Amino acid sequence: MKIAQHTLKLLCFLLITLSGSISFAANDTTQKDTGEINTSEKVKDYIAHHIKDSHDFHLVSYTNDAGERKHVGFPLPVILWSSNGLATFMSSEFHHTDDGSVIVEKNGSKFVKVHSKIYELEPNASSISFDDEKHPINANRVIDFSITKSVFGMLVAGILMLLLFGGLARQYKKTAIPKGFGRVLEPLVIYVRDEIARPNVGEKHYRKFTGYLLTVFFFIWVLNLMGLTPLGFNVTGQLAVTAALAVFTLIIYTVSGNADYWKHMLWMPGVPVLIRPFLAVIEIAGAFIVKPFSLLVRLFANISAGHIIVMSLIAIMVVMKTELGAFGSTLLSFVLSLFITLIELLVAFLQAYIFTMLSALFIGMAVAEHDHDHKHDDHGKESTDAEDVRSEFI
Amino acid sequence: METLLNDFSPGLFVMQTVILLALIFLMVKFAWKPIIGSLDERESGIKAALEAAENARREMENLQADNQKLLQESRLERENMLKEAREIKKSMIEDAKDEAKNQANAMIEQALEAIENEKRSAMAELKNHVASLSIEIAEKVVRQELENKDKQLELVESMLSDAKLN
Numbered sequence: 208m209k210i211a212q213h214t215l216k217l218l219c220f221l222l223i224t225l226s227g228s229i230s231f232a233a234n235d236t237t238q239k240d241t242g243e244i245n246t247s248e249k250v251k252d253y254i255a256h257h258i259k260d261s262h263d264f265h266l267v268s269y270t271n272d273a274g275e276r277k278h279v280g281f282p283l284p285v286i287l288w289s290s291n292g293l294a295t296f297m298s299s300e301f302h303h304t305d306d307g308s309v310i311v312e313k314n315g316s317k318f319v320k321v322h323s324k325i326y327e328l329e330p331n332a333s334s335i336s337f338d339d340e341k342h343p344i345n346a347n348r349v350i351d352f353s354i355t356k357s358v359f360g361m362l363v364a365g366i367l368m369l370l371l372f373g374g375l376a377r378q379y380k381k382t383a384i385p386k387g388f389g390r391v392l393e394p395l396v397i398y399v400r401d402e403i404a405r406p407n408v409g410e411k412h413y414r415k416f417t418g419y420l421l422t423v424f425f426f427i428w429v430l431n432l433m434g435l436t437p438l439g440f441n442v443t444g445q446l447a448v449t450a451a452l453a454v455f456t457l458i459i460y461t462v463s464g465n466a467d468y469w470k471h472m473l474w475m476p477g478v479p480v481l482i483r484p485f486l487a488v489i490e491i492a493g494a495f496i497v498k499p500f501s502l503l504v505r506l507f508a509n510i511s512a513g514h515i516i517v518m519s520l521i522a523i524m525v526v527m528k529t530e531l532g533a534f535g536s537t538l539l540s541f542v543l544s545l546f547i548t549l550i551e552l553l554v555a556f557l558q559a560y561i562f563t564m565l566s567a568l569f570i571g572m573a574v575a576e577h578d579h580d581h582k583h584d585d586h587g588k589e590s591t592d593a594e595d596v597r598s599e600f601i
Numbered sequence: 602m603e604t605l606l607n608d609f610s611p612g613l614f615v616m617q618t619v620i621l622l623a624l625i626f627l628m629v630k631f632a633w634k635p636i637i638g639s640l641d642e643r644e645s646g647i648k649a650a651l652e653a654a655e656n657a658r659r660e661m662e663n664l665q666a667d668n669q670k671l672l673q674e675s676r677l678e679r680e681n682m683l684k685e686a687r688e689i690k691k692s693m694i695e696d697a698k699d700e701a702k703n704q705a706n707a708m709i710e711q712a713l714e715a716i717e718n719e720k721r722s723a724m725a726e727l728k729n730h731v732a733s734l735s736i737e738i739a740e741k742v743v744r745q746e747l748e749n750k751d752k753q754l755e756l757v758e759s760m761l762s763d764a765k766l767n
Contacts, residue, residue, distance in 0.1 A: 372632035
């Protein structure tokens with residue numbers, strides 16, 4: 208903490224001196240629009256665009272000598288379920304447009320892409336038109352099973368996990384102690400098993416759920432880390448992705464809940480009968496709405512916020528160029544974004560940990576075995592067992 | 602909220618569900634089961650080895666205690682044996698001394714008896730000898746003297762006076 212403060216002071220000093228002395232880069236801003244991201248409005252749009260899923264894998268854009276905007280990346284397959292059935296084509300057919308200006312015709316349906324979403328034009332419409340709030344009026348959403356950037360990212364993460372942990376599994380066939388990168392992975396697996404699954408689910412049942420918890424932990428963590436790379440994935444910042452994860456946990460703890468769990472939810476023992484229906488309503492809302500929402504919103508919000516902050520700090524380089532000079536703004540943005548990226552590195556782990564931990568906790572609450580005839584010790588006090596202590600803690 | 606809902610893509614939700622399901626299945630089958638299995642195996646192996654070491658240590662301790670006890674016992678036994686031996690030695694010497702004394706006494710007695718016997722026989726022989734000698738002398742004298750009567754009487758007289766023996 209002390210070191211951080213010291214560094215911050217030094218930084219401020221440097222920035223002040225630099226911004227005063229360097230002003231050579233204050234070039235004109237009146238050049239024509241080449242698609243460069245050089246104003247705060249455009250930065251805002253760019254970040255909003257990045258946070259969303261996209262249909263092609265875009266790496267960099269640049270303006271060539273002829274003044275043309277070039278995009279480097281590769282197209283991804285688009286798979287749509289429209290009113291005329293299945294339609295597949297490559298995303299390159301939209302020519303990088305995102306305003307609905309290019310119409311792709313497939314299987315007798317006309318598709319346009321607006322703000323990263325694909326719409327099907329109504330049969331008699333020839334071009335898309337919008338209302339005042341920029342909602343399309345003559346086009347409908349289609350169900351989009353495309354291999355979008357997020358799906359691509361998930362596949363990459365899945366293959367990465369299979370390679371890494373499959374390799375680790377294969378190592379055990381030869382020796383009891385893994386070598387190389389396996390030595391890094393093994394403690395992580397043990398950590399999730401011993402620090403997340405075992406204490407939260409309970410000693411008796413944790414084995415059944417360890418597979419799911421391990422998968423979810425590493426899936427979220429790998430995707431969070433991929434989001435920090437310049438490839439610009441934002442998979443765990445997609446509401447649909449975190450919702451699917453939360454639904455998985457919901458299904459698991461609903462299916463594996465024992466009789467005690469349901470009894471405590473629907474007809475709480477030990478409270479006056481008149482209160483029981485109200486408690487049941489609260490408990491049901493807690494189990495089916497609050498718990499999954501706490502899971503999906505926490506992960507989504509944390510990761511999205513992280514992406515927005517990092518990108519905004521990087522954008523300082525562009526939007527504060529006139530005030531601080533090229534060097535000053537670059538330095539400021541570099542240092543701040545480095546600092547936040549380090550925190551995001553921690554957040555990437557932390558969110559994976561929290562999601563898995565809470566999942567384990569919810570499962571643990573559903574499978575916990577309460578013994579109602581608690582053992583009494585000599586003084587007539589109830590001897591506490593692990594389950595009781597945990598439920599108090601929750 | 603509206604933009605959030607608008608951004609929610611059902612297609613992506615479906616894709617994520619399918620991918621996650623497949624991933625869970627594959628990871629459990631090809632990674633977690635073998636990994637957790639061998640981790641458990643290793644942990645139980647370590648536990649067993651630790652227990653075995655502890656047992657061996659305890660056994661060793663027992664063995665050492667036994668050894669100590671044995672040593673103590675043998676030392677005691679040795680001491681006893683030494684003591685006994687010393688006593689036996691003492692009594693043997695005593696016995697031997699007694700025996701020797703007895704034997705010596707017996708021998709001395711025997712010797713004394715023998716000496717007495719020898720003395721007696723020597724005395725008898727001497728007596729015999731003296732007797733025969735005196736008879737011889739007497740014969741000679743008698744022969745010489747008895748040439749005349751006077752002389753014979755004279756002789757007998759003198760001899761009788763001389764032979765006042767014992």
